[in-house]
Amino acid sequence: MSRLDSMLRRLTAQRDGLNWAVYQISGMAGDVLDMGLGNGRTYDHLRExxxxxxxWVMDRVLQCHPSSTPPAEDFLQGEAEPMLQKLAEGGPRIAFGHYDFGRGVKEEDVAEAARLSPLIAQVLLPGGLLISGQPLVGFEQISGPDTIAPDRYLFYRA
Ligand SMILES: C[S@@+](CC[C@H](N)C(=O)[O-])C[C@H]1O[C@@H](n2cnc3c(N)ncnc32)[C@H](O)[C@@H]1O
Structure with a gap:
């Protein structure tokens, strides 16, 4: 598969997963957390x-498209570990988290996702939903929408 085809499949799965999550959390109060602002595409979609x-949206740098700049009070700028600890200070508040950290080096991305998992668990409400492009650890893995091939995008409950 070409890298273009692979990217298109990943982005389609990401979009379908985010849309699916809306219905999964419809009866649950709580905030949303996008881990990895990047260009701001998923953040912009979540806003819509x-x-x-x-x-809430997290990244070590603010380098998104100007139209997707988050309000300062919702942007947690810094390394993931201290930012997750800061978010956890007020107790769990996240009903839905989207994990999109990583830079495309599979072993490093998988290791980072495993290292951050216990901190992510601290900010999630009981029964909260997580969707991720990387495997997370310590959550119940669940099935996502039928349109997404298993393991292309991953779905979890806290
Ligand atoms: C794949 S991009 C996110 C793409 C974004 N969701 C979008 O749709 O445009 C990953 C982002 O995560 C950030 N990132 C990766 N690891 C991080 C870490 N440990 N702490 C903070 N930010 C991190 C990078 O700076 C990068 O902007």
């Missing part, structure tokens, strides 16, 4: 599909 939720 979850307009009534507070959406």
């Amino acid at each position: 599909i979850l307009p009534d939720r507070r959406i």
Whole structure:
């Protein structure tokens, strides 16, 4: 498969997973957390599909498209570990987390996701939903939407 085809499949799975999550959390109060602002594409999509939720977004750098710049009070700029610890200070508040950290080096990305998993668990509400491009550890893995091939995107409950 070409890298273009692979990227298209990943982004389609990401979009379908985010849309699916809206219905999964519809009966649950709580905020949303996008881990990895990057260009701001998933953050912008989350704003569109979850307009009534507070959406926290995390990244070590602010380098998104200007139209996707988050409000300062919702942007946690810094390394993931201290930012997750900061978010956890007020107790668990996240009903839905999207994990999109990583830089495309599989072994490093998998190791980082495993290292951050216990910190992510601290910010999630009981029964909260997580979707991720990398395997996370310590959560119950669940099935996602039928349109996404197993293991292309991963789905978890806290
Ligand atoms: C794949 S990009 C995110 C793409 C974004 N969701 C989008 O749709 O445009 C990953 C981002 O995660 C950030 N990142 C990766 N590891 C991080 C860490 N440990 N702490 C903070 N930010 C991190 C990188 O700076 C990068 O901007």
